[in-house]
Amino acid sequence: MLDIKFIRENKEMVQEGAKKKRVEIDIEKLIALDDQRLVELKEIEDLRSEVNKVSNDIARDQDPNLKIQLIEEMRTVKEDLKNKEEKLKTTIEEWQKIMLEIPNMPSADTPVGPDESGNVVIRNWGEKPTFDFTPKEHYEIGEKLGIIDNKTAAEVSGARFTYLKGDLVLLQFALINFLFEIFTNKETLEKIAKEKNINIDPKPFVPVIPPFMVKSNIYLRMGRLDPKEDKYHLAEDDMYLIGSAEHSVGPMHMGQILEEKDMPIRYIGYSPAFRREAGSYGKDTKGILRMHQFEKMEMETFCLPENSLQEQEFLVAIIEYYLQLLKLPYQVVLVCTGDMGKPDYRQIDIETWMPGQNVYRETNTSDLVTSFQSRRLNTKVRRSTGKTELVHMNDATASAMGRTLIAIIENYQQADGSVMIPEVLRKFMGGREFIK
RNA sequence: GGAGGCGUGGCUGAGUGGUUGAAGGCAACAGUCUUGAAAACUGUCAUUGGGGAAACUCAAUCGUGAGUUCGAAUCUCACCGCCUCCGCCA
Secondary structure, eight states, rough: OOHHHHHHHHHHHHHHHHHHTOOOOOOHHHHHHHHHHHHHHHHHHHHHHHHHHHHHHHHHOOOOHHHHHHHHHHHHHHHHHHHHHHHHHHHHHHHHHHHHHOOOOTTTSOOSSSSSSOEEEEEEEEEEOOOOSSSOOOOHHHHHSSSSSSSHHHTTTOTOOOOOOOOHHHHHHHHHHHHHHHEEEHHHHHHHHHHTOOOOOOOEEEOOOSSEEEEEHHHHTTTOSSGGGGGGGGGTTTTOOOOSSSHHHHGGTTTTTEGGGGGGGGEEEEEEEEOOTTTTTTTTSSSSSOOOOEEEEEEEEEGGGHHHHHHHHHHHHHHHHHHTTTTTOOEEEEETTSSSTTTTTTEEEEEEEETTTTTEEEEEEEEEEEEEHHHHOOOOEEEETOOOOOOOOEEEEEEEHHHHHHHHHHBOOOOTSSSEEOHHTTTTTTOOEEEE
């Protein structure tokens, strides 16, 4: 949610920003409603003030006749007050509905575009591997090696589920161990920041395994409930299965005032992610690219407003660092206004090369959401001056396991159908070199 | 799931219908004293919204929401959370 004051002071900019994000909003109506809200609020506060004052008089006054008279008077005032409060309530409901529709404003460097065609590649790394055979897609290799079984999963659970088996499971755990080593190591993070010339405290990430379900009102405060069709809802308990660890790690500090000296706060959550994938029927139906359930490591960080852009650069730098260690070619994409998420101020995607498909596919996404989530979560920071302000939040995929595994399988595939294990992961797999 | 208890400011802890946004203590901050520190003493110490150039002022907030009342931290109801005991269980 944006600040109503900010909206009032920058209404052209907000209208324009929403338009760029392809969200239709009626700013004039919102401001008219806000005027009405303030007028009604003032009337109510004046009435309350009168009631408070007279009530104190009643308490102090000794004359019983006067008391009775004043109480009678207050009864009628209260009637009036009640009506006005009712009216204000409906005004606020209408007001809030529009407020919730307004997206975060895009950063100045965000390219303007209608959809993913407007995204801009800002850099790339790595040589695409060459093969002296036709490279296969991950599921062909996986099925043959007996490490991916969608067929059985379809019978048991339906489409978009899978059984990962054998060495692929071990590879996933190797990846997890490899990544946790990076994210919790201060020296490594310091080196990354230094290399990329990012001036930021390289404080390590705190690993978290968060709840996999959240209450619906919490989802709303995170600004992540929409699109609802993509969430699994547990009707009896009015809870949702999380679509990302972000959804239950982000609210960890709601209603809190953090201290400036504790900033930044960095978490790396590990959880399954549940997605109904509504609206993607027929898309990416093969293999494990688009599943109803997959495991993910997700970064979620809280920082001072003036550092949040650097923080995002840092999160992206860490992703690039480990992709380079895995020797996976990738490109970094600045996501355009029409393709970015509603809470995003600036979104950077990392797309990793998938030789089987002969295309870069999104493996990581990094969202700088500024104070869009913290405003409703009410997560603040007390500055050393004593003033409090909303913290800025960043979230980013550390690794969507399935997709990183696909990239490994396809880039490391051999002519004989085996898959070479990336060197940095071997120590977590008993020193072995191949999955056969 | 059954029975009972409890939710007050950064922490602790008073407060059961009337100027109580809330005593006392701790912590924190500023000052006096001191060569410096500690101790002692003095003072300042919640958040949000409205009005105002400012001093200041009005409203709201004692888990959340609704209700009773002229007036609610205090009474009623619902919800949320925590604790204890019993049951069940990975």
